[in-house]
Amino acid sequence: MIRSVLTGTGSALPKRCVSNAELSETVDTSDEWIRERTGITQRYIAGEGETTGTLATDAARAAMADAGIAIDDIDLLVLATATPDNTFPATATQVQAALGGRGFPAFDVAAVCSGFLYALGTADSMIRSGMATRALVIGSETFSRILDWDDRGTCVLFGDGAGAFVIEARDMGGLPDPDAAGIIATRLHAEGEHSELLYVDGGPSSTGEVGKLRMMGREVFRHAVTNLSAVLTEVLGDAGFEAGDIDWVVPHQANSRILDATARKLGLPMERMVVTVDRHANTSAASVPLAYDVARRDGRIKPGDLVMLEAMGGGFTWGASLLRA
Template identity: 55%
Template sequence: MAYSRILGTGSYLPPTVLSNAMLAERIDTSDEWIVSRTGIRARHIADEQETTSDLACKAAQAALADAGVAADEIDLIVVATTTPDMVFPSTACLLQEKLGVHGCAAFDVQAVCAGFMYALITANNYIKSGMAKKALVVGAEVMSRILDWQDRRTCVLFGDGAGAVVLGESDEPGILHAKLAADGRYKDILNTPAQIADGKIQGMPYLHMDGPAVFKFAVKALSDIAEKTLGEAGMSKDQVDWLVPHQANLRIIESTAKHLGLPMERVVVTLPEQGNTSAASIPLALDVAVRDGRIQRGQTVMLEGIGGGFAWGAVLLTF
């Protein structure tokens, strides 16, 4: 059976930066509060005209260039997003059109901040089963569109961006092992409950979060799933060169790393400059660490993250 391996990575951040100080001019918050509770200092915000598929396209083009793969060689596109351009068609179909290719399978995956891992494992299984040879896997979000900018409990936490990988058939193992999980009983502590009905938006169209409840759940779920993934793969934490976590809160990242016994020097953190970009945060962090030379070919990387649903997971791979 073929394996799948990451052939290239790419990412894109919209140029507009919103600092904590700028936020503090608009709402009752402070740089000190945001940094001490979350680790976030700034976030990138998409322009009004920029959509999720625009950000996805730029990240995808960077990943294709890095992999040396032409867009028309891709036979599967999977986009993880919580903020699709429209109800339908899928953002993956819109991305396909923007890339100027036609015909390959394309669909979206919705698992909020865990979405990129769900998308990656879906593409991995397509490749392992022979249904695809080269897949584009993208996490892209314009979280700024679903935030209530008057709600200081949520609007300071999120940012916009996109990250992508090209996953290809390989004789050598790339994706080693993964565990995905979900528990819909926790739907009320993190959600955006709006729906379209009768030609109107019904219900709250902004992100709602019970921060302390999410914090408590996330720390335990992430530690457990990271440990189980390692155990099932027959590997120890000493074999993990890099942890690339979902970037939601520095304290959650630090406590998961501590639980795994990994020093923070082996953890990729992009949160201070990017905030929480939901499904985009893991591929964004991966691309940053690949491009600055920290993550090298042949090294073992663990991805892990959690988001609304709740949905969470961990992926072990050889880069």
């Protein structure tokens, strides 16, 4: 019985930090309006020379350093992003090259804000099947490049950043111990019928242009709370745990209201939710690994803790993964 164990984490942010006050100088909004509705106080915006690929590379380097390994020890790279550097090649291959790797599979996964959960589930499955032994799993985004800066309902919500995990195969020797480190259970879902509620109005095959993000905020909120609470319950059932057993929930950092509502629906105190949306805003596929890295490095997440990761994004796609740190 093989289990994928998390051995290193890392993250990266652009150099430029943009406060609500600075944003209100160019957008018809205010610090009070943004804080009240989202909990966001600032976000990081990619500048010249900073791309999804460069942020992913920096996060990957930090994760490998944390794990005490080099790129030659990696045999799989999965990158979750909705904002690739190019239509093709996959940004993952560019990150591979920047890290000095070669030969092993490297590919992108596109599931928007749920992308990291999809990428982690994919890498975990490949490790369990024996196709890989040690993987870099990255979420990286430059959502600032697809925002309509005249739409205050969306442009205030997002930021740029990257987060990365190193996971590796560990032989459990038989039936896995529920107290042993590693990824315990994952569930992934999608419902394409709701795609018009959160989407980008362009693409190579449809308009020939990148397009801008469009969102029906109230409808997304309603689906997010329902879907996330349901998938968390599914994963707990698969793993044989209850909500009260969870030490930490590392959620997709969409906005503080969704986090509050999800915690209430599960009967969990907000003190068990890792919250970074206030300083990073919504970084889409980067938000879960970025938040995890912050909480692990500041001492909140400790070895042996039971941690639930969850996210929902455009598509709709959503998922959750339970792991022992």
